[in-house]
Amino acid sequence: MEHIVIIGNGIAGITAARHIRKLSDKRITIISAESEYFFSRTALMYVYMGHMKFEHTQPYENWFWKKNRIDLVKGYVNNVDHANKKVQLEDSSISYDKLIIATGSKPNKFGWPGQDLKGVQGLYSKQDLEQLQENAPDNKTCKRAVIVGGGLIGIEMAEMLRSRKIPVTFLVRENSFWNGVLPKGESELINEHILEHHIDLRLNTNLVEIISDENGRAKAITTDKGETIECSVVGLTAGVSPNVDFLKESGIELGRGVKVNRLLETTIKDIYAIGDCAEQHQGIDNRRPIEAVWYTGRMMGETLAQTICGNQTEYKPGHWFNSAKFLDVEYQTYGWVFSERSKQDHEAHFHWRHPKEKICITVAYHKDTKEFLGINTFGIRMRHEVFNKWLTQKKEVEYVLQYLKDANFDPEFYKQYETEILAKYNAEFNTSLSTKKKSLKRIFNIA
Amino acid sequence: MKTIKYLGLVIFLVGLGIFAATPFLGNFKVDQKGFDEIITSQGIKSEILIKDLSSKIINKDFSSSTFLAPVLEDAIERANATHIKNKEWGKKVYATGDNMAAAMRKSSSYGFIPENKGIMWFLTFGLGIIGALLFILPNIVLLGKKGIKNDGIYLQSATNRGLVAWLVFFFLVSFYIILYFFSEYAVNWTFLVDPISETLSGNPAGHWFVYGFMYCVVMSVMAVRMYIKYRHNMYQIFRTTSVLFFQIVFAFLIPEIMVRLQMPYYDFKNAFPLDYDFFFQWNLKDLIANGGIGIFILVWGIVLTLVIVPIMVYFFGKRWYCSWVCGCGGLAETLGDPYRQHSSKSLFSWKVERWLIHAVLVFAVGMTLMTLYSFFAESSTVLGIKTQTVQNVYSLLIGAIFAGVIGTGFYPIFGNRVWCRFGCPLAAYLGFVQRFKSRFRITTNGGQCISCGNCSTYCEQGIDVRAYAQKGENIVRSSCVGCGVCSAVCPRGVLKLENGPEEGRINPTEVLLGNDVDLMDLVNKK
Numbered sequence: 004m005e006h007i008v009i010i011g012n013g014i015a016g017i018t019a020a021r022h023i024r025k026l027s028d029k030r031i032t033i034i035s036a037e038s039e040y041f042f043s044r045t046a047l048m049y050v051y052m053g054h055m056k057f058e059h060t061q062p063y064e065n066w067f068w069k070k071n072r073i074d075l076v077k078g079y080v081n082n083v084d085h086a087n088k089k090v091q092l093e094d095s096s097i098s099y100d101k102l103i104i105a106t107g108s109k110p111n112k113f114g115w116p117g118q119d120l121k122g123v124q125g126l127y128s129k130q131d132l133e134q135l136q137e138n139a140p141d142n143k144t145c146k147r148a149v150i151v152g153g154g155l156i157g158i159e160m161a162e163m164l165r166s167r168k169i170p171v172t173f174l175v176r177e178n179s180f181w182n183g184v185l186p187k188g189e190s191e192l193i194n195e196h197i198l199e200h201h202i203d204l205r206l207n208t209n210l211v212e213i214i215s216d217e218n219g220r221a222k223a224i225t226t227d228k229g230e231t232i233e234c235s236v237v238g239l240t241a242g243v244s245p246n247v248d249f250l251k252e253s254g255i256e257l258g259r260g261v262k263v264n265r266l267l268e269t270t271i272k273d274i275y276a277i278g279d280c281a282e283q284h285q286g287i288d289n290r291r292p293i294e295a296v297w298y299t300g301r302m303m304g305e306t307l308a309q310t311i312c313g314n315q316t317e318y319k320p321g322h323w324f325n326s327a328k329f330l331d332v333e334y335q336t337y338g339w340v341f342s343e344r345s346k347q348d349h350e351a352h353f354h355w356r357h358p359k360e361k362i363c364i365t366v367a368y369h370k371d372t373k374e375f376l377g378i379n380t381f382g383i384r385m386r387h388e389v390f391n392k393w394l395t396q397k398k399e400v401e402y403v404l405q406y407l408k409d410a411n412f413d414p415e416f417y418k419q420y421e422t423e424i425l426a427k428y429n430a431e432f433n434t435s436l437s438t439k440k441k442s443l444k445r446i447f448n449i450a
Numbered sequence: 451m452k453t454i455k456y457l458g459l460v461i462f463l464v465g466l467g468i469f470a471a472t473p474f475l476g477n478f479k480v481d482q483k484g485f486d487e488i489i490t491s492q493g494i495k496s497e498i499l500i501k502d503l504s505s506k507i508i509n510k511d512f513s514s515s516t517f518l519a520p521v522l523e524d525a526i527e528r529a530n531a532t533h534i535k536n537k538e539w540g541k542k543v544y545a546t547g548d549n550m551a552a553a554m555r556k557s558s559s560y561g562f563i564p565e566n567k568g569i570m571w572f573l574t575f576g577l578g579i580i581g582a583l584l585f586i587l588p589n590i591v592l593l594g595k596k597g598i599k600n601d602g603i604y605l606q607s608a609t610n611r612g613l614v615a616w617l618v619f620f621f622l623v624s625f626y627i628i629l630y631f632f633s634e635y636a637v638n639w640t641f642l643v644d645p646i647s648e649t650l651s652g653n654p655a656g657h658w659f660v661y662g663f664m665y666c667v668v669m670s671v672m673a674v675r676m677y678i679k680y681r682h683n684m685y686q687i688f689r690t691t692s693v694l695f696f697q698i699v700f701a702f703l704i705p706e707i708m709v710r711l712q713m714p715y716y717d718f719k720n721a722f723p724l725d726y727d728f729f730f731q732w733n734l735k736d737l738i739a740n741g742g743i744g745i746f747i748l749v750w751g752i753v754l755t756l757v758i759v760p761i762m763v764y765f766f767g768k769r770w771y772c773s774w775v776c777g778c779g780g781l782a783e784t785l786g787d788p789y790r791q792h793s794s795k796s797l798f799s800w801k802v803e804r805w806l807i808h809a810v811l812v813f814a815v816g817m818t819l820m821t822l823y824s825f826f827a828e829s830s831t832v833l834g835i836k837t838q839t840v841q842n843v844y845s846l847l848i849g850a851i852f853a854g855v856i857g858t859g860f861y862p863i864f865g866n867r868v869w870c871r872f873g874c875p876l877a878a879y880l881g882f883v884q885r886f887k888s889r890f891r892i893t894t895n896g897g898q899c900i901s902c903g904n905c906s907t908y909c910e911q912g913i914d915v916r917a918y919a920q921k922g923e924n925i926v927r928s929s930c931v932g933c934g935v936c937s938a939v940c941p942r943g944v945l946k947l948e949n950g951p952e953e954g955r956i957n958p959t960e961v962l963l964g965n966d967v968d969l970m971d972l973v974n975k976k
Contacts, residue, residue, distance in 0.1 A: 014901070025960070046902035053605035054939075059907045062916055064796060166601040199595055297900045302965040309969065319966035326898050328941040331597030331682075335898070335943055384943030387896025387963055395967075412895055412946050414937050416684035443950050 006030045007311060008090060008099035010080050014297055015278025016105030017041045018304025019311075024071050026312035031072065032097060034090070036079035038129050040065060044107075045297060047132045048159045052166040057129075083253040085271045101311055104250070104261055104269070104276040105304070108243035108295050110156075115239075117213030122221040123237040126160050135163070138236045142169045145235040149173075149224050151210045152241030153180050155327050158193075160238045161202050162330050172203040172232055174210055176241075186342050186365050188354045189381055193329050196361050200330050213237055243295055245280040258282045260293050265317040267307045275311075277303035287320060289339050296325060322394040323377070324387060332361045337390035338377025340367040350376060353400065353431070355424045357382070364424065368400035375403045383420065384412035389446065401436055404428055408441040451588040458584025465577025470621070472574060472642070473628070473635040474515040476561035480507050484557045492545040492553065499529035499543055507554070518554065519634055523547030551634035552657070564641045571642045575667060582671045589678045596682035598939055600908070608862070609788050615862035623859035630850040633657045650706035659706075665781060666698050672784035679787075685934045685947070689773055693780035701777045713743045719775050722755045723814040724876035726849060729821050730841060759876075760883045766949055767890025768880035769932020778869055781858065782910065783933060786866020790935065793865030793912035803872050803912065803929065810848055811878040817844050848873065867910040871929055881928030889949040891956075892925035892936065894918060896963035898944045905936035905945060919944050922962040926955055 007023055009016040012035035020031050046060040068075050078092040083104075089096045110125025112118045124134050139145035148164045150157050153175030161171045177183060180197060182190040197204045209227040216222040223233045245260030256262040256270040260282030267275045276282075278300035283292040290299075302320055309316040326335045341350060351370040356363035362382035368375050375398050378390065389410040393403055403410075407421045421438045429436055480488075485508050489500055502525045512518065526543045533541045563570050593599050608614035628635050636657035643663050647655035655663075673694050680686035700719045709715050714736055722728040728751050737744035762770045772779045793799075817840050824830060824837040831837065857869030870877050884890060892915070899922070905915035911929045915936045918925045925936075925945075937945040961973040 022960070043901040043903060045900040046904070049600075049902065049904060050604075052600070053602040054600040055903060055907050056604050059903045062901045062903065062920060298897055298964055301897075301962070305961045305965055305973075306969060309973075314972075316966065316969055319969070321964050321967055324897065324964055326900075326942040331595050333941065333943050384895070384946070387898055391896065391963060412893075412943060414683060414685045414934060414946060415948070416688050418684070447951050447954060 004028065004030045005100045006032065006098065007101050007103065008097055009033045009103040009105055010090065011035060011105035011107055011278070011280075012038065012041045012075070013044060013105060013107045013278060013300065014041075015107070015300035015304045016103060018301045019103055019105065019277060019308050020073050020304075021071070022305055022308030023311055024073060026308060026314075029312075030074075032074040032076055032099075034076045034078055034080055034092070034097070036077065039075065039077055040068070042129065044127070047126070047129065048163050050132060051135060051163045057132075080249055083250060083255065083274070085254060085274060088273070100273065102274045103307065103311075104247075104255075104274065104280060105278045105300075106246045106249075106280045107300075108279040109246040110239055111152075111242045111244055112239060113241060115151075115210055115213060117215055117221065117224075118239065120213055120215050120221045120237075121219055122235055123213055123239060125239050126156055126163075127243060135160075135236075139164060139167065139169055141167055145169050147172065147232070147234040148236040148238060149210075149232055149234045150238040150240055151224075152239065153177060153206075154240060154242055155181075156243075157238070157240035158197070158329050160240055161197070162200070164236075164238075165200055165202060169236075170201075170203070172205060172234070173197065174205050174208045174226065176207070176209055178207045180204070180206070182342055183344055184342055185379070186340065186352055186354065188356060189334075189363060189365060189379060190342075192356065192361055192363055192381060193332070196330055196332055243279070245282065245293060247280050258292070265319075266310055266315065267303055267318050275307055277307050287318070288323070290320065290323065298325065322391055324390075329381075332381050333384065334379065334381050335385050336377065336379045337385065337387065338367070338375070338394050340365055340377040340379045353404075353428055355420075355427045357420065357423075362420065366400055366403065373399045373401065375400045378403070386410045386412040386446070401428075401434070404438075405436050406439050406445075408438055409446050411441070451591050455585050455588045455592070458581045458586075458588075460581070461577050462581025462585060465574055465579075465581055466621075469574040469578065469639075472563065472570070472638045474513075474638075476514045476559055476563045476638060477511055478514065478555050478559040479509060479511045480554050480558045482508055484554070487557065488550065488553050492550055494543055494545060496529045496533060496541045496543050498532055498541075499525055502529065514555070514559070514635075514638060517634075518551040519547035519632070521547070522550045548631070548633055552637050555634055555637035556640065556654070556656075559637065559641070563638050567641050567644055571645075574639075574642055575664075579667060579671060583674065586671070586675045586678065589675070593678065598941075599679050600904075600939065603788075603791060609791070611792065611863060615789075618862045619859060622861065623855055626850075626855040626859050629657060629661055630854055636660060647706070650703070651709040653709065662702050665777070666702050669694055669697050669780055669784045672787070676784055676787060680938065683934070683938050686938065689769075689934065690783065692774040693776070693783060696775045697777050697780045708743075714740050714747060716747050717777075718747075718750065718754075720777070721759055721771070721876055722751060723811065723818065723879065724776070724778070724874055725751070726814055726817070726844060726875070727841075729818050729825075731821065731825050734825060759880065760887075763880050763883040763890075764888050765890075767888055767930070767932050767947075768877065768884045769890070769930075769934075769947070771880060772870060772877060772931035773933045778853070778857065778874065779931060782861075782866040782870060786858075786861045786910070789861045789866045790910040791865070791907050792863060793867060793871065793910050795906050795909070795912050795914045799912055800914075806872045807874065807878045807881075807929075810852075810873050811875040813844060813848065814875040817841060865910055865912070867912075867931070870931060871911050877929070877931075884930070885926065885928040887952075889952060889955070890926075890932065891948065891950070892930065893946045893948055893950075894922055894924055895942075895944045895946065897922055897965070898942050900942055902941060904939040904941065908935050908939050910935070915945070922957075922959040924955060924957055 042060040049055045082091040147170045149172045151174045179190040180193045211225045214223045225231045261276035263281045279295040286292045306318045324337045353366045365379045367377045603609045639660045640655040643655045647659045676690045701717045705715045737748045820832045820837045852873045899919040901920045961970045
């Protein structure tokens with residue numbers, strides 16, 4: 004029986020394992036040093052915040068793995084010996100017929116002085132969570148925390164610490180939060196929202212040094228503005244990079260991550276890489292070569308299971324989509340909406356923002372053809388299927404705005420803003436479009 | 451703000467303490483006249499009992515903490531033994547000790563409580579309401595910006611099965627035990643709400659009136675908490691307002707006013723088989739004896755269960771009943787909301803749930819068929835089994851212990867929908883309709899789920915919502931009461947309660963939206 008060994012029990016590895024099991028009877032082994040069972044990394048923040056217990060982050064009950072004949076091994080892989088088809092653990096080795104590398108990411112550290120002090124940490128793994136619970140159990144132990152890096156994990160960490168009433172200073176390199184990704188209007192909305200949550204947001208500010216106390220513990224940081232900020236915890240959240248250091252000697256071609264082709268094969272036969280740690284030779288469509296996103300990890304797992312079970316399938320992600328939550332504001336995106344910094348010439352934006360609430364949308368379209376390119380929504384939920392269809396059908400921006408009610412996914416009785424949105428569009432472009440009534444028929448006859 | 455909150459907590463606890471002590475304060479003394487009235491009203495014809503009790507009760511001063519029921523029970527048993535031996539069937543006593551004891555206390559208590567009903571109401575209900583509101587209202591400010599407010603739920607004793615939770619458990623269970631089995635101790639409570647009862651129905655309050663009134667008060671106060679906690683979520687606000695309205699107007703006010711108008715006491719929204727004694731002989735007789743209105747209620751009750759309930763479930767799912775209308779649901783969604791995370795999500799509990807709730811449904815329907823047979827055939831037994839016995843067993847095990855003591859008492863430990871999930875026969879019936887013939891579903895939004903588990907954690911019905919959402923499948927489960935909290939707590943906008951075409955409502959999916967279109971078609975084609 005063919006033995007499939009998977010390194011890493013995150014969403015990519017687990018999805019691959021589940022799908023291989025559905026399609027075949029192969030022997031499956033998953034190796035992880037992080038946790039005994041699969042848990043949802045994205046939910047770690049809720050454990051610290053007291054919304055959940057750790058066990059709630061585990062999507063499958065513990066008996067699931069045995070029942071599905073998926074062997075779980077707890078251990079750290081030191082090396083991959085592809086000549087002998089073996090992975091080397093600390094005190095044992097496991098032979099494989101096919102190997103899937105799904106080791107995810109690790110937090111970036113940019114060589115800041117003091118970055119390895121006690122009280123300095125990232126937020127990625129289960130161990131990071133445990134460390135944070137120790138470092139910042141309450142606002143007496145942790146008088147202030149400084150977070151360095153204005154991305155998704157940074158704002159999550161700020162939210163976590165604020166849930167225990169710990170004062171937070173948030174250093175962001177850019178002049179507006181996440182504006183390498185978000186267009187200006189949205190980025191500003193989030194800046195305001197961060198301040199509403201009493202987070203001390205410092206834009207345009209870089210970390211210079213983390214200062215140690217006499218016990219090797221962080222006691223303050225200094226910024227490039229010449230300020231010294233006293234703190235007990237420093238969160239390093241300046242992005243992540245592939246967790247592939249253990250493969251340096253393996254002979255597998257590495258870039259920043261493990262280089263893979265569209266079949267998710269590495270340069271060595273029978274070894275594959277999926278999820279955060281995989282690096283495409285060439286980004287697919289507008290995507291980056293490394294996609295550290297939950298959904299793409301899952302999709303690669305789904306795809307690779309097909310290939311491994313005899314149905315050779317290229318990784319062909321469909322239309323881009325993503326979501327996040329910034330404190331209280333939910334964010335969804337479908338298709339491509341680029342920030343001012345990275346958008347191409349043909350991409351134009353229409354932006355609407357609610358006069359009082361933290362609600363806004365940005366629609367990207369082609370300046371000349373008027374083709375709808377993508378949408379970002381803040382505080383309004385949208386229906387994935389509908390946007391997927393519109394993107395496939397290359398609808399024009401005016402079509403999308405007129406039929407926007409079909410795409411609304413907010414709970415029942417929520418106030419809807421399609422009319423206001425279209426009114427603004429009409430005013431800006433001198434048109435007289437009107438919103439079309441929501442149609443269950445259109446929504447549900449999608450296929 | 452924090453100070454106000456803690457002050458509120460202290461005031462509330464004082465009110466609660468006085469309320470808890472009330473049953474044991476004061477005295478009662480039955481005089482000859484009061485004694486005679488009770489003998490008449492209880493329909494007692496046994497001289498043996500009357501003589502026995504006269505010597506033990508009349509003009510004796512009892513403290514309220516005296517446990518009188520066993521004394522009476524004893525006397526009744528002895529009297530009946532003699533009557534049975536002498537075949538004096540007409541003299542056999544059917545009254546229960548607890549009822550008699552309650553009646554005696556009601557008519558003959560004296561002292562501060564019955565003489566100062568208004569003050570006592572204020573010291574118990576009044577302080578409770580003021581304290582609770584002072585505790586809850588500062589949250590408008592303290593909770594900060596609107597949004598999901600679940601911070602610290604698993605870090606606090608009260609909501610993480612800690613000591614506070616066990617104390618609440620103990621209090622609730624004790625309260626229900628007194629209510630169902632030791633109503634003589636509830637008599638002092640009835641004095642507090644006599645003026646309200648007299649205004650509504652014209653009659654002094656019984657212990658069920660205390661319960662009904664308290665139910666409304668608790669729901670109203672905890673609804674304020676819901677309004678604050680979910681102030682960003684119109685569905686929650688709508689739903690809370692709806693259950694509150696049906697509880698206060700339909701379950702509490704209308705039945706009381708009907709009594710004042712010489713009509714039968716009836717809750718128009720309480721559908722059979724939740725309303726399990728609707729077809730009991732005494733009820734049918736009572737309804738028929740009441741003429742026009744009685745017949746109307748009889749027809750309404752049948753139409754409600756057989757026509758209105760299933761049609762509404764077809765269009766809206768069982769949520770229209772379970773979380774917009776029902777009283778049990780109403781308490782669960784207000785008082786029970788802080789405990790919703792305790793329902794078990796394991797596959798094992800799901801199995802237990804299905805066996806248990808369907809067994810109760812079979813029990814309820816079987817009992818009702820026996821009852822109807824007995825009614826029309828005028829026979830007290832069916833196949834040798836006494837109908838009355840089956841009814842008594844159901845009333846005790848299901849009506850009192852399951853629905854009351856366990857259903858509500860266990861909120862802080864097993865979550866707020868124990869009864870609705872494991873026991874309610876109406877929920878089982880609605881569940882069939884919802885599962886097999888309904889437009890309702892919780893739609894999963896394509897591939898957006900990140901498996902975080904907030905939905906499953908906060909599902910009060912113990913549905914592992916995430917198990918469906920992470921596969922891109924809609925959630926169509928018979929037990930879902932459509933509270934909408936899974937959708938509310940989802941950080942990624944994945945879940946939406948909605949009514950739509952039946953076609954495609956259940957959509958097994960293996961590869962999720964977002965991946966290769968051909969692969970999706972290949973794998974998902976069934």
